[in-house]
Amino acid sequence: VKEKGKGHFRFYRSDMNEAFPNYILMESHLRKAIDMNEFVMHYQPQVHLKTGKIKTFEALLRWQNRKFGNVPPGQFIPLAEETGLIIPIGEWVIHSVCQQLANWREKGHQDIRIAVNISPKQFLQSNLPEVIQQALIENQLPASSLEIEITEGAMEDTRAALSMLQRLKELGVIISVDDFGTGYSSLNYLKSFPIDILKIDQSFVREIQINEKDAAITKTIIHLAHNLGMEVIAEGVEEKDQVQFLVSVECQKAQGYYFSRPVTAEEIEQKVLYA
Numbered sequence: 154v155k156e157k158g159k160g161h162f163r164f165y166r167s168d169m170n171e172a173f174p175n176y177i178l179m180e181s182h183l184r185k186a187i188d189m190n191e192f193v194m195h196y197q198p199q200v201h202l203k204t205g206k207i208k209t210f211e212a213l214l215r216w217q218n219r220k221f222g223n224v225p226p227g228q229f230i231p232l233a234e235e236t237g238l239i240i241p242i243g244e245w246v247i248h249s250v251c252q253q254l255a256n257w258r259e260k261g262h263q264d265i266r267i268a269v270n271i272s273p274k275q276f277l278q279s280n281l282p283e284v285i286q287q288a289l290i291e292n293q294l295p296a297s298s299l300e301i302e303i304t305e306g307a308m309e310d311t312r313a314a315l316s317m318l319q320r321l322k323e324l325g326v327i328i329s330v331d332d333f334g335t336g337y338s339s340l341n342y343l344k345s346f347p348i349d350i351l352k353i354d355q356s357f358v359r360e361i362q363i364n365e366k367d368a369a370i371t372k373t374i375i376h377l378a379h380n381l382g383m384e385v386i387a388e389g390v391e392e393k394d395q396v397q398f399l400v401s402v403e404c405q406k407a408q409g410y411y412f413s414r415p416v417t418a419e420e421i422e423q424k425v426l427y428a
């Protein structure tokens with residue numbers, strides 16, 4: 154067991170009660186999950202609203218453990234962050250996604266891009282650009298086939314974030330801000346950070362048809378993105394009238410259960426690539 158630091162202890166103390174799973178036991182399983190082949194990536198299509206075309210997917214990690222069953226990322230990602238396991242897990246995700254991209258390119262799908270979630274701790278690892286570059290080279294991929302999703306929380310240390318984003322941008326990967334508008338609430342970084350895409354959080358999209366404020370916020374984010382030369386994606390789209398609203402305010406792309414849940418690579422091939 155590496156570095157049993159203070160952080161661990163605090164985590165267990167504050168989060169461990171009857172309602173929560175046994176995080177100490179879960180950590181020991183999580184530690185072995187890569188070697189045990191317990192991870193699999195699922196992919197959720199992002200739909201271009203004007204054309205209906207699907208060229209981009211968000212990669213979402215799934216953990217199937219023999220003791221805990223199907224553990225939701227909302228549970229094991231925070232545990233992985235807290236224990237530092239997010240570093241090897243995050244590298245596994247990057248390699249797995251790059252292998253999938255190479256596989257689809259070999260099958261003739263050259264113009265596909267996959268977005269990978271990068272957690273704040275992973276984002277602050279100074280070798281992240283090298284890890285990504287290595288995976289791109291190994292799989293002979295153009296950097297533009299990979300997208301990096303970071304949250305506003307990862308950008309709180311603005312100097313570190315700016316220099317990391319510049320290094321990633323130099324590599325050529327696409328950069329998007331996940332859950333836009335829910336975190337670190339300064340618009341200042343939009344000015345100086347090399348951001349390509351804003352993802353409108355599902356909390357704004359959910360009541361878009363009935364809540365005027367959510368509708369106004371969504372419209373404003375779309376205008377903001379466009380005026381800054383950025384692309385925009387609405388997340389968590391579940392209903393047809395949400396799609397209609399998004400089309401009417403010229404949102405470029407949307408992602409959500411209305412179109413598809415996150416599914417396996419095989420299902421993407423069957424239902425999207427060869428549909």
Ligand code: C2E
Nearest residue numbers: 213214226227230246270271272389390391409410411415
């Ligand atoms: P996120 O990045 O904001 O991902 C969107 C979440 O919303 C996903 O949950 C997705 O399955 C779900 N979702 C998609 N469409 C809809 C919809 O129409 N309605 C609703 N209600 N939900 C929808 P998931 O897969 O459980 O992931 C939860 C969070 O775990 C992610 O939030 C992300 O923060 C984290 N995560 C997942 N995979 C990874 C990963 O590979 N690396 C890292 N660092 N974090 C990950």
Ligand code: CA
Nearest residue numbers: 211270302331
């Ligand atoms: Ca995301």
Ligand code: CA
Nearest residue numbers: 331332352388
């Ligand atoms: Ca999100």
Ligand code: CA
Nearest residue numbers: 304331332354
């Ligand atoms: Ca989220």
